[in-house]
Amino acid sequence: MSSTRNLRKSVLCIAMGLCLSSMAVVPALAQSATGSVTGHAAAGSEVTITNPDTGFSRSVTADADGNYRFPFVPVGNYNVEAPGSEPVPIAVTLGNATNVDVGAGATNLAAVQVVGSRVVTPIDVSSTESATNITAQEIARMPVERNVSSVALLAPGVARGSAGFGGISFGGSSVAENAFYINGLNVTDFYNRIGFAEAPFDFYREFQVKTGGYSVEFGRTTGGVVNAVAKSGTNEFHYGGKFVWGPRDWESEGRDSYFEGERYITRSYDSTDSKRLNVWASGPIVKDKLFFFAMYEGRDIRPQRTDDEGEPFYDGKSDDGFWGTTLDWQVTDNNLLSLMAFSNDNSTASEVFDFDPENGTRGAKIGDVFSESGGSNWALTWTSYLTDDLSMKLMAGDNKRNDVGRSPADPECNYVTRGSGVPNPGVAIGCNFNSSVYDRADEREQWRADFEWALGDHLLRFGLDREKNTSVLDQHYPGPGQYQYNVYSTEPGTFISSSGGGIVPDGYYAYVRARRYELNGNFETTNSAWYLEDNWSVSDNLVLNLGIRNEGFDNKDELGRSYIKMDDMWAPRLGFSWDMKGDGSTKVFGNVGRYFLPVANVINIKQGGALLDERTYYAFDGWEILQYNGVDYASPILGEQFGYYNGQGDGTLGDLRSEVDADMDPVYQDELILGFQQQIDATWSWGVRGVYRKLHNAIDDMGITATPCGRISTQWVMANPGEDVTFWGDTDCDGEDDGYVTIDTSKEGYWTETDHYEFTGGEWEYVNSTPNGQVGWEKPKRTYKALEFQVDRAWDDKWAFNASYTLSWSEGNAEGPVNTDTNFGDTGRTENFDDPFVNLNGYGPLANDHRHQIKLRGSYAFAENWRVGATLDARSGGPITAFGVGSPFDWDSYHSYYICVENCTLPENAVEGDTWSTSDRVFELSRRGGAGRMPWIIDLGTSLEYERSFGAANFRAKLAVYNLLNNQKATWVYQDLEPGVGDRDEFFGQERYLQSPRYGQLTLSLEF
Template identity: 35%
Template sequence: MLVRKTVLAHALTVAFAATVAASSAYAQSNIGNINGRAASGAVVTAQNPAIGVTRTVTAAADGTYNLSQLPPGNYLVRVKLPDGTTRDQQVTVQAGEGSTANFEADTPQTVVVTGRATRIDVKSAESSLVLNKAAIDRIPVARNVTAVALLAPGATAGDTRIGQTALRGGNVPSLGGASPAENVYYINGFNVTNALNGVAFNQVPFDAIGQQQVKTGGYGPEYGRSLGGVLSVTTKRGTNEWHGGVNMIYSPESMSGSSVYAEKSTVTGKYDLQERAGGTDDLQANVWAGGPLIKDRLFFFGLVQGADITRETYSLNRQETVKSNSPRFLTKFDWNLNDSNLVEFTAFSDKSTDKVQNYISPVPYGKQRGASQGNDEYVTGGENFIAKYTSWVTDDLTVSGMYGVGKYNRQSNIASAACPYITDRRTAPTVRLGCATATTIVDPDANDERKAFRLDAEWNLGAHGLRFGMDNEEYKVVDGTFYPGGENYQIRRLASGSTLSNGYRNTSGSPMDYVEIRHFENGGAFTTKNSAFYLEDNWQVTKNLVASIGVRSESFENLNAEDKTFIKVDNTIAPRLGLTWDVRGNAQTKVFANAGRYYIPVMSNTNVRLSGAELDYREFYAYTGSNSADKFQIPGRGAQLGGRAVSSNGEAGDPRSVVDPEIKPMYQDEFILGAQQALNNRWSVSAKLTHRKLKSVMDDMCNDEGAYNWAIANGYDEDKANILGGSIGHCFLYNPGGDLTANVDFEDGNGLTRVVIPAAALGFPKPKRTFNSLELGFERAWDGKWTVQGSYVLAYNKGNTEGYVKSDIGQDDAGISQDWDYPGLMEGAYGYLPNDRRHSLKVFGSYQVLPELRLGANLILQSGRPKNCLGYYAGDLDGVSILYGAASFYCGGKLNPRGSFGRTDWTRNLGLQATYEPKWLKGTTFQVDVLNVFNERTVTSIEEGGESALNTPSPTYGQPVGITAARSVRFLAQYEF
């Protein structure tokens, strides 16, 4: 029937909630729900004919109803009133969200809403950005999960060295002031985060994504193991109609901005970016199909991606050609056993083999090719298998179970494994010598495997919606690292009067050249176990007020290479509280608040570095000024300068004596207060305040001096004091800033003795990290004609620890960075942190100019990152920090607190898109995307090591190590049926 204009306007008002979610009303982010109000006893049916799903419930005495665990899609919601009349609404359910369909007395008899109305989520206090594939396709953005996540308000790109592989820079985001290693990633509800150090994750082919959700705060107790955000992907699936397609995506090197290198000016002493040859030629193709194997019952979707990618790099004295053509795939089956039971199975692979050809470059940055240095291979990614079963037991009770196995390879085959890595660091840029092609070599058999299962249930009790569940993960890691050829050689210059990290002082009266040789090796097979259970009550306190009251309990266990437990923490308690107030009861004005505690597990990297056998030492020799004549070019060594500096002696400690038995996992508290207002014509605006505070840090500490001095002062004899100091000096995992409890074998026949060393004796400050932000947002929802969305965030990220990684030096040893090893390394550490971006402005949208032509744009502006000068420790808190080299906030003998050297420049990135969909060939799409239109090459991070010895300035200080990507042009040709 026709609906009068006034009635349709009311329908749109009702539909404000019809496409938005009570995100906290269901357990996993790959499903949604529909809830609302109707007459008491009314029968409510939601039907999605495309996927054969029909669900029916009866409204409670107060008129409320809830249809939970619904696959994403378009639903017809029909209510049959006690008098026999019916009313309908069209509702869109998105993964990770819910929808509201109200059928109260003044609701029109039939309401059909097409397109998407203004979004106001009046049920959830969660902060999230949700984009389906159609919306993503309208935005000029790089084709990966991280690029989409960076559209979220306040999200910043992590340091390119964090998560870096031998061939690719790191590509993980920082969300809400957390380090890039503190996010969690899901595909169809299965955790695909690489738990070695949290800075990698499995990915499906980009064209297999159905929807991506980025949760940046306030998420419910079904989520944990994250202090940053939750990035969740829901894949495409089959429907009752067969659909398929094929596309080709090509980014030619010839149309991209030039590659650049940094050259230090002899006039200004600053680094300038110069053009050089090289770049990436990227051709990808996808073929997909999906439809019913049995109508209404069994559905299939499959996609295969092929690639032909070549990257050429021309450096100072090396050349590299990388080729990658590994296929990737996704398959998904959905089986409606009946109207009450659904089985899903997902399988995908992102395993990729990169083949590298290495050559000497006879001309700096030139294309002339010299002698071959061999071919290398690197393998990343792996296969994942996910099975899920969902049962709607009754109208009010839904139960689901999931089991998955995920693999991630980190294998390598390095032809030059016997060649030591040799660099000349006396000038800038650094010169590579010898025949090594890799800085470090990972165990050729390195791989990770996760086995996980979870159970979730929802029980609707009228005004109370109970959710409860549990999950369990077992993660096995094979890992190890060593230097090619066994040693790393660095030729450096020591100024007169300067001191090496081992205490050797140059008293010759003139500069001298020396060789620093480092030996490092570790490895083994390790297991990590994480488990959790949660409970939440979504309580409709009044018609307009919803309270989500929940709690999550997590347990963590880490085992060493002998499968002996060395860390075990049971039943951490993480309360969550969310409040949402629909101010006028019409889904147009929402005020919300959230408070919660969030824990993160101990990464498997800690197993490898702390509980395994690790040998790490440095030696220093005078440089003779000559290198060996063969291809190894070993630097000539003269007299040894001082003694060997040992960091780890190669022995694995007793698992009971390397961890504080009273240790608490790393966690933070979060508080959010916000408001959202719907405006006319699909517009909405929002404002939000966020406060995050890190409450506990977990890291390794090696302060043998502090432990020894405390023991002597408290009556221990010299032998026992030395044993205590040595036990701590092996490096000990504890909560920095607090008392240390250690189990120590004093070799007195009494076994392990518990010793408590007070915090004051260890000399560490309390760990601090805060994130405070004001977020202003706006959105004009897509109506088939145009859309725009954007945000401005004013943020302050301050403290003395970044968290699980240390972007200052590009260290991604999650949980065991050099921070907190000795007090001197933390002196001056308080200030604005690496992920602090004071201002962030993001605007993206699209406009249907003509029926066949659509234009899109994406603009991201962000202020720069704080800069430091790191040098050799010259304070008096300890005598060991100097051994770490350029690692403290002393530089040139002066303490320069964190952030004292200004900031990097603002980054400005504009992307444009044009899409042509000709009517003369239905189903065909031609698209051109230009990313970084003005080819702005901004330095995003620098080499912050300011000294090569105490009071000897480093020639590479300030050298760019991160630069924004060059302009790229991407062409897409696609046909769908």
């Protein structure tokens, strides 16, 4: 029966005079909300496309070889016609070329699909990219969580970030290397590069997820790209509403984590009750000319949670609405103007209550916490078809994001934390539940121009774009003195080495870190680029894509001076697509390219601003019980001070010439892809892809302690580890900085030494340090190798199916600008290169190394009005590393791949005259990933949908269940085996972050 149906579709295509173009295939411009239509007709004949929904019509003349092309075509349904053929209905999809032969030149090709009354081309033989297109209609048939990240996760090789800062990983890259676009507007978070501005699901029409090989109009990413287009209006008025309900009672209880019978993380009281009601309308303002789509979503989100200890209890409310709109004006047949705008401002107010987690009872209110996020976004785009061969697209846009956290208790109450193993005082810890007084506003002002110019067998594509990214920040800790108090368990004699602490005094099993942190200012970054690409139709079935992109990044300090500036970054990209049989059914493609990653604005702020980061260490003398607003709380009693450090920032803006490499190289990645796709019949296709990625360089802060003149006080320099570093210093060894000094950090730059102690007068006394010479840094390394297999069956009003399997290896000694394994999400300021011993012998499987990944999705119409859908995402767990904090080569270090096993701390039972040196320590190597793997993560979703029409009304009801099996496996575990030299963290290997519990969601919609 299936083969008969497919045959009928092929015959229908022949009857309509349609085939996939076998001549002069060229790709679509994918940067904005458009696709393209290309093909073959009789030489000199006029080919016309018409959108029956909007009245848009445009004609071009086929060239002497019969080739024609319509660039910059808005996504939608069209009819294509030429003399000698009836109008052919087609679908233009985001970022793709729809290839159609019409008129007297049309021939039979079986590799086409009829979707409803529209013909689409399943294999784009003109494209050299690796991309997955997913429409809103496809998503509606499946249980896909209502956010853009969940859509991206449907593509092969994309995995959810496992650490606390979230995000998604493309092809082994870190979660801070991606780019996100809506209608051509870059909405990526440029402050930390992990998040992005997002609209509600029902604002979008289609998504394109690019996992590699993207063309030169895309840049500023070494991960992946998610390109989305918003809905728009037509000549018919439509309107409707949708209610999305996720009741708290449909959410399974979160699983608490226990260690030796004691609960250390409480999740069982965390839940959310959500209600969303959106209303929308679309239609013509002026028929065939001006159209609108408008949407408003009201929200009532009620999150509830406790902290890890199960107290206090946070009861939140968020009820800000969303609005979004698109306006499309067909000024003439050759000129289009479109506007996309939305506001996703959101605020959450949480009341904080005393709470007894043992019996789940809520006590008195003890505080309030407020947060704000989101902002306004708009993009205005002008498209002109200047001639049949030359087209232009201009865009101006603005993207705003706010991030605010505050509490009424901020002026009077400090924030206090208690680590595992520290005695519980039995009352609230501290009198403030806001960890930081934080107010940040980010704004991206964006301009770009894109052109296409057809010259015979060559299609030239060129353009330029510019972004001005501004961050305004005011941040400090709450409470008197603006101190945050962190209480940690320890052992007497432990050296607190990671941030300038000293030796924990005898008799103390906990210490207090009093940290003062202040930062404010206005910081700006300018990113600019231009590109040129030649898409050359070498023959009827071979296309070469030859492109070059030139990038420039300029990160400025709070005074507006260039801090990190890199120009003339050349990104060549070469791709090919071979239509093997000449009928569009079988394609071999490949590409090789270079991609650059910009420096996040957080670096301007924290390295190019007047940062104060002051840390004072005290012995812990117990808890003092105090009161605030009539409620008891505990504050740490500060004992003997044994350490102080402000090397990360002393509150002044230093001479940036001495804090940044004057000749810095950018971070970039080279990528090689080779793939194959084949259309089996009108609905089935399959493909395989091999991927190799190699990351070059890192930009991070390095603790330089030595120059050719010898030892210097620690100088934190933003630079390329393992490369030559040039900064302002002492050139003639007279003790004065007077010029630029260049050192090869692969061999030198860090002064090593051992510390010596003597037992005198009944206690250990520090004697001296012994120099051991200079050492250098290992160069950062990251490679990704993968094989991807995929099979797809297109929807035919009955069922659809997609399956993929990815076998991959992500290896090296540096994940990227964030550290998942140590749960550090401050982009570009990792510990990886603070000193040479952090990464020494640290090569191995990286945090995003999921060796196996299986993805399934599909839907089935089992009755006239009923459909079921399912998705499965199964991936093997990431590696576990047992991190230490020391090395056998130096007395001080941050995270390291060495564990001290003998003579780690000052000896007990010492007698007069005994000596001890840090060189007496005995270390063992602890390999990256050497502590095993986290468990497989399996996430199964199911949905049941009912749809029925009542005259002009269409009703849908969909019940979706996410994580149906309620798997709550660990996605991340504690990986600090040695919190202090010689100490062992009993929580090493214990779970910290888990899969979200099962929850259900009901969607009801009515459309007219």
